[in-house]
Amino acid sequence: MPIIRIKDMNDGCLAFDLEDLLELLGGQALQSVWRCKAEEAISKALPINLANTFNVHEGHDGLTFKKLASETRQIIDGVFEAFNLQSEIPWVRLEVIDSSYWEVWATDENFLKPFRARFTDVENVEGFLP
Numbered sequence: 195m196p197i198i199r200i201k202d203m204n205d206g207c208l209a210f211d212l213e214d215l216l217e218l219l220g221g222q223a224l225q226s227v228w229r230c231k232a233e234e235a236i237s238k239a240l241p242i243n244l245a246n247t248f249n250v251h252e253g254h255d256g257l258t259f260k261k262l263a264s265e266t267r268q269i270i271d272g273v274f275e276a277f278n279l280q281s282e283i284p285w286v287r288l289e290v291i292d293s294s295y296w297e298v299w300a301t302d303e304n305f306l307k308p309f310r311a312r313f314t315d316v317e318n319v320e321g322f323l324p
Contacts, residue, residue: 195287196303197319198310201295208293210313212263212274215288215296218308223276224256226285232272238265248272268293 202209216223232248244266248254254262259274270293275284287299297319300306310316 195299195301196306197297197299197321198306199295199297199317199319200309200313201315201317202313203315208295210296212266212269212272212288212290213260214312215298215309216260216263218312219276219286219305220308222285224260226256226276226278227253228256228259229253229275229277229284230259230272232269232274234270235266235272236268236270238267245272248274253277 200210230248230250230253232245235244235248236242237244244262247262256276269290272290274288276286277284283301284299285301286305287297289297289299291297298306298309
């Protein structure tokens, strides 16, 4: 699975978040089931941790996940995997590490092209899906 690491910063903070990444994934993200493991996710509206809202056993449909991402100001640590309806293997995985950078893993290199075009601090990462 190809992997990239995105570190675009603005005033010492990441210049983007989950909502921006979902937008680059397009319609397939909305048609996917999302399984999440968020350690800390701060709400835009209230000073609360949305991690329990992300971390539901059955996952989220794409529209629900997009809405939840739009309500989130910052995610400190988390893993978000998108599955096609009949697959047990994610087609994309988004992982934020300590709110310092995001890694995007994809089954197809073509899914990474919009990220390479949109962001400036992007590097290839060697690795395997855990």
